Amino acid sequence: MSPDRRPAWFTALSAVLTEGPPTDRFAALATVDAAGQPRARLVVIRALLADPPRLQFTADLRSAKVAELTAQPRAELCWFAPSRWVQTRLTGAVSVAAAGRQAAWTAMSVETRGQFFGGASGHPLGGPPPLGAPTDAAPPAHFGLLTVLIDAVDVVDLSSGAAQRTRWHLSDAGWSATALNP
Numbered sequence: 001m002s003p004d005r006r007p008a009w010f011t012a013l014s015a016v017l018t019e020g021p022p023t024d025r026f027a028a029l030a031t032v033d034a035a036g037q038p039r040a041r042l043v044v045i046r047a048l049l050a051d052p053p054r055l056q057f058t059a060d061l062r063s064a065k066v067a068e069l070t071a072q073p074r075a076e077l078c079w080f081a082p083s084r085w086v087q088t089r090l091t092g093a094v095s096v097a098a099a100g101r102q103a104a105w106t107a108m109s110v111e112t113r114g115q116f117f118g119g120a121s122g123h124p125l126g127g128p129p130p131l132g133a134p135t136d137a138a139p140p141a142h143f144g145l146l147t148v149l150i151d152a153v154d155v156v157d158l159s160s161g162a163a164q165r166t167r168w169h170l171s172d173a174g175w176s177a178t179a180l181n182p
């Protein structure tokens with residue numbers, strides 16, 4: 001994706017990550033569980049990468065969300081950056097990434113890393129803590145970096161008062177936008 005082919009949604013979200021406050025990084029990740037029940041929870045968007053466009057977040061590989069994504073590796077992220085008044089829904093295929101995993105660990109504060117040193121996510125409180133420590137240079141085995149390969153985007157922009165909605169679709173010809181009624 002050369003700079004002039006970067007869709008507007010990508011440029012806008014890149015600016016959110018580089019210029020926005022930390023609270024602009026939260027997005028609701030929606031999955032479907034084995035019973036067909038929709039499940040949603042917040043994650044922190046760690047990176048937005050180009051060529052092809054994809055998002056990354058970290059998660060406990062023992063968590064319910066990762067089990068759901070292993071069984072059904074598609075998800076939607078609903079990202080509302082409070083400072084922009086824009087809702088962006090991004091859908092795509094999700095995979096556990098190997099490249100960038102160590103860098104993601106290195107970039108996290110020791111305090112945030114500490115979240116990976118309790119018992120397994122979603123299990124009854126307690127349980128054996130994992131080996132290692134938040135100050136370790138290498139992450140624990142259950143530290144996961146997940147990548148969402150984005151193939152459709154729906155933007156609702158409320159920044160100017162009147163809502164503007166745009167659906168973005170990816171085809172062999174690239175990204176195309178359609179204006180929708182909000």
Ligand SMILES: Cc1cc2nc3c(=O)[nH]c(=O)nc-3n(C[C@H](O)[C@H](O)[C@H](O)COP(=O)(O)O)c2cc1C
Nearest residue numbers: 026041042043044057058059060063064065066122
């Ligand atoms: C502000 C905020 C940010 C969060 N960021 C993450 C995150 O980046 N990754 C993550 O796995 N969980 C994150 N969580 C916790 C999840 O929302 C969720 O409670 C947890 O991951 C268990 O979800 P699951 O049982 O559906 O797997 C965050 C929670 C809050 C409140």
